[in-house]
Amino acid sequence: xxEVTGVSKTFGDLQALREVDxxxxxxxxTVLIGPSGCGKSTMIRLMVGLVWPDEGTVTYKGQMLTPAxxxxxxxxxxxxxxxxxxxxxxxxxxxxxxxxxxxxxxADRIDARIETLATLTHFPADxxxxxxxxxxxxxxxxxxxMRALMLDPDxxxxxxxxxxxxxxxxxxxxxxxxxxxxxxxxxVVMVTHDMGEAGFFGDQIVLMREGEIVQIGSLKNLIQNxxxxxxxxxxxxxxSPLESMAPGDIAK
Amino acid sequence: MTRTPNTTTPAKFTALCILFCCxxxxxxxxxxxxxxxxxxxxxxxxxxxxxxxGRSVNAxxxxxxxxxxxxxxxxxxxxxxxxxxxxxxxTLSREILAEENLRDEADIRARLAExxxxxxxxxxxxxxxxxxxxxTRAEALGIRTxxxxxxxxxxxxxxxxxxxxxxxGWPSLQNRYVLPHQNVSGLDHDLAYxxxxxxxxxVMDMYSTDAEIQYYGLRxxxxxxxxxxxxxxxxxxxxxLIDRAPQVVREILKLEGLISEKKxxxxxxxxxxxxxxxxxxxADFLAKNLxxxxxxxxxxxGARFWRHTWDHLTLVGxxxxxxxxxxxxxxxxxxRWARGGQIILGLVGIIQxxxxxxxxxxxxxLLGIGGAPAIVALFxxxxxxxxxxxxxxxxxxxxxxxxxxxxxxxxxxAQLRLVTLPMASRSILxxxxxxxxxxxxxxxxxxxIGAGGxxxxxxxGIRLDDIGLILQGAVPAALLALIVQGLxxxxxxxxxxxxxQLKGEIxx
Numbered sequence: 001x002x003e004v005t006g007v008s009k010t011f012g013d014l015q016a017l018r019e020v021d022x023x024x025x026x027x028x029x030t031v032l033i034g035p036s037g038c039g040k041s042t043m044i045r046l047m048v049g050l051v052w053p054d055e056g057t058v059t060y061k062g063q064m065l066t067p068a069x070x071x072x073x074x075x076x077x078x079x080x081x082x083x084x085x086x087x088x089x090x091x092x093x094x095x096x097x098x099x100x101x102x103x104x105x106x107a108d109r110i111d112a113r114i115e116t117l118a119t120l121t122h123f124p125a126d127x128x129x130x131x132x133x134x135x136x137x138x139x140x141x142x143x144x145x146m147r148a149l150m151l152d153p154d155x156x157x158x159x160x161x162x163x164x165x166x167x168x169x170x171x172x173x174x175x176x177x178x179x180x181x182x183x184x185x186x187x188v189v190m191v192t193h194d195m196g197e198a199g200f201f202g203d204q205i206v207l208m209r210e211g212e213i214v215q216i217g218s219l220k221n222l223i224q225n226x227x228x229x230x231x232x233x234x235x236x237x238x239x240s241p242l243e244s245m246a247p248g249d250i251a252k
Numbered sequence: 253m254t255r256t257p258n259t260t261t262p263a264k265f266t267a268l269c270i271l272f273c274c275x276x277x278x279x280x281x282x283x284x285x286x287x288x289x290x291x292x293x294x295x296x297x298x299x300x301x302x303x304x305x306g307r308s309v310n311a312x313x314x315x316x317x318x319x320x321x322x323x324x325x326x327x328x329x330x331x332x333x334x335x336x337x338x339x340x341x342x343t344l345s346r347e348i349l350a351e352e353n354l355r356d357e358a359d360i361r362a363r364l365a366e367x368x369x370x371x372x373x374x375x376x377x378x379x380x381x382x383x384x385x386x387x388t389r390a391e392a393l394g395i396r397t398x399x400x401x402x403x404x405x406x407x408x409x410x411x412x413x414x415x416x417x418x419x420x421g422w423p424s425l426q427n428r429y430v431l432p433h434q435n436v437s438g439l440d441h442d443l444a445y446x447x448x449x450x451x452x453x454x455v456m457d458m459y460s461t462d463a464e465i466q467y468y469g470l471r472x473x474x475x476x477x478x479x480x481x482x483x484x485x486x487x488x489x490x491x492x493l494i495d496r497a498p499q500v501v502r503e504i505l506k507l508e509g510l511i512s513e514k515k516x517x518x519x520x521x522x523x524x525x526x527x528x529x530x531x532x533x534x535a536d537f538l539a540k541n542l543x544x545x546x547x548x549x550x551x552x553x554g555a556r557f558w559r560h561t562w563d564h565l566t567l568v569g570x571x572x573x574x575x576x577x578x579x580x581x582x583x584x585x586x587x588r589w590a591r592g593g594q595i596i597l598g599l600v601g602i603i604q605x606x607x608x609x610x611x612x613x614x615x616x617x618l619l620g621i622g623g624a625p626a627i628v629a630l631f632x633x634x635x636x637x638x639x640x641x642x643x644x645x646x647x648x649x650x651x652x653x654x655x656x657x658x659x660x661x662x663x664x665x666a667q668l669r670l671v672t673l674p675m676a677s678r679s680i681l682x683x684x685x686x687x688x689x690x691x692x693x694x695x696x697x698x699x700x701i702g703a704g705g706x707x708x709x710x711x712x713g714i715r716l717d718d719i720g721l722i723l724q725g726a727v728p729a730a731l732l733a734l735i736v737q738g739l740x741x742x743x744x745x746x747x748x749x750x751x752x753q754l755k756g757e758i759x760x
Binding site: 045048050071072073074075077079081082083085086087088089090091098099102131132133134144147157 | 652653655656657658659660661662663666670671674675677748749750751752754
């Protein structure tokens with residue numbers, strides 16, 4: 001779906017990515033993980049054309065991303081950031097419908113689509129006419145997801161979508177998200193810094209450090225065959241005290 | 253869409269300027285003559301005398317009264333915005349043409365002729381500068397001459413603003429007499445008399461024909477070193493007036509030698525002490541001395557109020573509208589074009605630091621006097637709050653939200669129209685509100701260059717020491733500021749999304 005080939009990117013003195021190659025497979029969930037500053041956010045922003053590589057290329061379905069085609073390609077991607085990135089001056093409904101309105105969809109088509117999405121994301125119908133400031137964090141994130149799904153994109157790009165939520169809501173939304181991904185069969189790329197979350201979602205986990213990919217594989221693969229000492233350290237550092245008291249299969 | 257403001261801004265500005273000019277610069281037609289006067293009583297009375305004479309021979313006369321200072325009048329005369337005005341030989345030789353070293357009236361007349369101007373022969377009185385003190389205080393301190401002031405370096409001197417800077421004013425006077433005084437302040441000439449009476453100041457500059465000298469019992473200090481030249485009152489007019497309105501010129505020149513010092517002082521006193529309208533005093537003078545009968549059109553208080561209101565609203569309305577149309581695109585450009593943005597913000601910031609009167613006077617050579625220069629000056633003053641708030645409103649939008657808009661696939665223009673500008677709308681409106689309130693207040697200064705408005709009664713009220721008249725300008729101006737602010741608040745409630753007014757607004 002995405003092919004990232006030989007991409008380097010610097011911001012001032014900071015080398016965010018160094019000659020990175022990555023394939024994102026269709027209808028799978030790819031999770032980018034690593035410590036702060038490892039380049040995982042830069043990677044996902046490259047895919048939606050918010051930053052451009054200094055070297056190398058990014059292709060989407062075989063088509064190279066350029067400033068000329070990025071606007072139309074973005075309409076085939078759904079992008080969600082932490083806290084949803086909702087526009088505070090628009091109601092939830094208008095946030096979700098913004099792009100469809102812009103493209104001139106008929107009103108009844110928009111309404112029908114929003115209804116479908118609200119059901120899918122378990123978003124209460126009476127919340128649709130509230131402003132983001134009147135919604136809880138979890139609800140905001142559901143609206144963000146609806147907005148990303150509105151045009152029925154092929155791919156969802158999620159940059160720390162659950163990062164700002166408290167643990168209870170987070171767990172709730174995690175399982176909802178996974179079932180949505182499974183229902184829709186979309187290609188998903190997700191950035192997180194939480195190994196548990198990566199294991200929960202990821203068909204393919206991409207562990208990064210200092211602008212480079214350290215290892216790609218399933219969580220099991222990462223635990224059993226670490227490519228580098230760092231892989232084990234990173235996984236270990238994320239273990240919660242609860243898990244060490246009652247060790248279980250954290251992949252479940 | 254996003255790039256258009258960049259290219260159309262200068263075009264709009266030009267169009268606006270042309271519009272201003274069409275509105276206000278249509279006065280220079282054949283039988284119309286424009287008289288100017290400075291913002292002190294004697295000048296206004298003489299201006300009325302000239303206007304009456306013009307009307308008595310059926311010319312259509314406009315009197316631009318109470319213009320803010322010699323420079324304003326002079327520039328307007330050179331530019332042809334006014335055709336004639338009363339001035340003084342000393343002012344012409346020592347202030348306006350100070351660098352040219354003109355020694356007598358013949359010199360002045362010759363120099364003016366080169367500039368296409370004509371000076372009448374003296375009207376008959378010398379209105380020189382004198383320094384004045386309260387009689388009892390001067391007596392107690394034993395001060396008779398200006399030189400005597402040296403013995404009392406602690407005296408507080410208060411001079412008219414113009415006198416503070418004039419070539420023949422305080423700087424050269426201080427030099428000539430080697431006066432040691434440190435406590436010297438500039439203030440309005442008419443207010444200075446009040447200051448003298450209340451003891452806030454000890455010495456002030458007076459015009460020798462001022463009615464207040466006798467009224468307050470003031471002592472004129474002898475100019476023992478003969479610093480001040482002779483200030484014979486004269487009429488200065490453009491040479492083309494002789495062709496355009498020969499009869500008017502002929503009639504006006506009958507004033508030469510006609511007004512004695514005594515007569516002028518009486519007229520000044522009638523206006524300032526007896527509170528007679530200048531037009532009436534001028535008419536009485538003409539009836540008595542030239543046998544010219546003038547009917548004075550009386551304007552009712554209500555009509556005058558509406559005229560001032562209309563003038564003021566015109567000034568504020570056009571300048572503020574222009575500022576909004578130009579500033580919002582400028583703010584957008586400043587935000588999007590990082591390096592140039594600082595230049596734009598810097599420039600509009602610098603404009604804000606130019607003193608209002610200086611900016612107004614600066615406009616006269618370009619746009620003449622009246623509404624046009626005042627509107628352009630107000631327009632320039634209104635830019636900063638709107639540009640800055642547009643910039644800040646856009647700048648404060650969290651990166652995540654801006655990127656979310658981009659990631660949806662919206663074009664630059666659509667992002668601006670649908671997301672960022674609506675999100676910045678509160679900030680932009682707050683800027684417009686600030687501009688509007690400043691604008692309403694600053695517009696009162698427009699009267700200094702003949703733009704009318706609520707500044708006119710304030711100016712006249714200060715000159716005539718008439719609190720009631722001052723309030724007739726100040727109160728409506730304050731109310732107008734409140735109304736304008738209220739209107740924008742209403743506008744905000746209707747047009748700014750309720751989502752932006754929630755306390756639990758998303759911060760990222």
